[in-house]
Amino acid sequence: MASSSSLVLRIIASSVTAANRAGKIIRDILTAGDLGIVEKGKNDLQTEADRAAQRCIVASLSRQYPNLNIIGEEEQTSNVEVPSDWVVTDCEQSVLLNECPPEYQQIPEEDIVVWVDPLDGTSEFTQGLLEHVTVLIGVAVKGKAIGGVIHQPYYNYKSNSNSFGRTIWGLIGLGVEGLVLQAAPLGTFIVTTTRSHSNTLVTSALDALHPDEVLRVGGAGYKVLLLIEGKAHAYVFASAGCKKWDTCAPEAILNAIGGKLTNLSGVPYSYDKDVQFPNSGGVLATAKGIDHDDIISKIPQNIKEALK
Ligand SMILES: Nc1ncnc2c1ncn2[C@@H]1O[C@H](COP(=O)(O)O)[C@@H](OP(=O)(O)O)[C@H]1O
Ligand SMILES: [Mg+2]
Numbered sequence: 001m002a003s004s005s006s007l008v009l010r011i012i013a014s015s016v017t018a019a020n021r022a023g024k025i026i027r028d029i030l031t032a033g034d035l036g037i038v039e040k041g042k043n044d045l046q047t048e049a050d051r052a053a054q055r056c057i058v059a060s061l062s063r064q065y066p067n068l069n070i071i072g073e074e075e076q077t078s079n080v081e082v083p084s085d086w087v088v089t090d091c092e093q094s095v096l097l098n099e100c101p102p103e104y105q106q107i108p109e110e111d112i113v114v115w116v117d118p119l120d121g122t123s124e125f126t127q128g129l130l131e132h133v134t135v136l137i138g139v140a141v142k143g144k145a146i147g148g149v150i151h152q153p154y155y156n157y158k159s160n161s162n163s164f165g166r167t168i169w170g171l172i173g174l175g176v177e178g179l180v181l182q183a184a185p186l187g188t189f190i191v192t193t194t195r196s197h198s199n200t201l202v203t204s205a206l207d208a209l210h211p212d213e214v215l216r217v218g219g220a221g222y223k224v225l226l227l228i229e230g231k232a233h234a235y236v237f238a239s240a241g242c243k244k245w246d247t248c249a250p251e252a253i254l255n256a257i258g259g260k261l262t263n264l265s266g267v268p269y270s271y272d273k274d275v276q277f278p279n280s281g282g283v284l285a286t287a288k289g290i291d292h293d294d295i296i297s298k299i300p301q302n303i304k305e306a307l308k
């Protein structure tokens with residue numbers, strides 16, 4: 001089989017196209033002005049943009065890969081028609097120009113699970129912090145996050161240029177495309193964490209690490225981008241609030257450039273189709289070159305216990 005036609009690479013290539021389309025849908029809904037906000041739970045909002053972006057991504061991927069396991073954040077009623085121009089079935093050709101790493105060349109469809117967060121950073125989206133918004137599509141093989149797409153529909157939107165938005169994709173063994181990798185500054189320790197889902201446990205984990213600076217921003221996708229672009233050294237979230245769709249794509253992309261994401265006890269998450277959705281052990285993600293285990297050792301035991 002030619003490497004360019006490996007299923008994993010084609011799914012990533014299709015996910016880039018679908019994420020870009022979803023980003024355009026998100027922008028159009030915000031521009032139209034009716035967000036249709038629904039409260040799913042305490043401090044847990046959903047907008048028409050979340051719902052529409054998910055329908056676009058799931059319809060687009062399942063049209064091309066009818067037997068693929070796709071798990072999305074939002075509940076979806078299958079009998080609602082998806083507008084035909086939301087269904088995109090072409091692959092991003094630049095992805096297919098790459099050689100698929102040998103270990104992923106022969107993966108059958110049934111071993112793959114795709115985790116979809118159609119809009120990460122919903123809280124910030126509703127408050128106009130648009131740079132924090134991402135579309136996340138993660139690809140897991142046998143429970144491991146191996147590839148993914150982070151699309152940022154409003155990247156650079158404050159600049160006067162007409163071309164804003166960007167798409168980052170990555171695959172372990174291949175690397176990451178769509179941004180410039182940068183190391184965070186030496187001699188200081190910058191941590192990023194939640195902006196809208198904090199509590200006393202979240203704060204006490206941060207306190208225990210004595211960071212020089214804490215960047216409180218929205219979304220798991222955006223926080224991992226801060227790590228990749230050298231704005232922060234670690235993403236620390238001592239809460240069970242994040243779910244598998246929040247971390248699958250960011251974890252794979254971070255891993256592809258030498259970073260790491262685990263729970264706060266250092267245990268990796270499984271992305272199998274049968275797993276529980278919550279990342280109940282919290283989230284620690286570290287940039288390339290940061291001593292992940294050293295940070296784990298500084299998280300107090302009572303916090304680790306509370307998150308088990
Ligand atoms: N306590 C909580 N309840 C519900 N969702 C939570 C949560 N804590 C974190 N999350 C989810 O985890 C993602 C990252 O959170 P945060 O921005 O606070 O770091 C968000 O995804 P969504 O915006 O896709 O729902 C958010 O909803
Ligand atoms: Mg949500």
Ligand SMILES: [Mg+2]
Binds near residue numbers: 117120220245246
């Ligand atoms: Mg999310």
Ligand SMILES: [Mg+2]
Binds near residue numbers: 073122
């Ligand atoms: Mg979401």
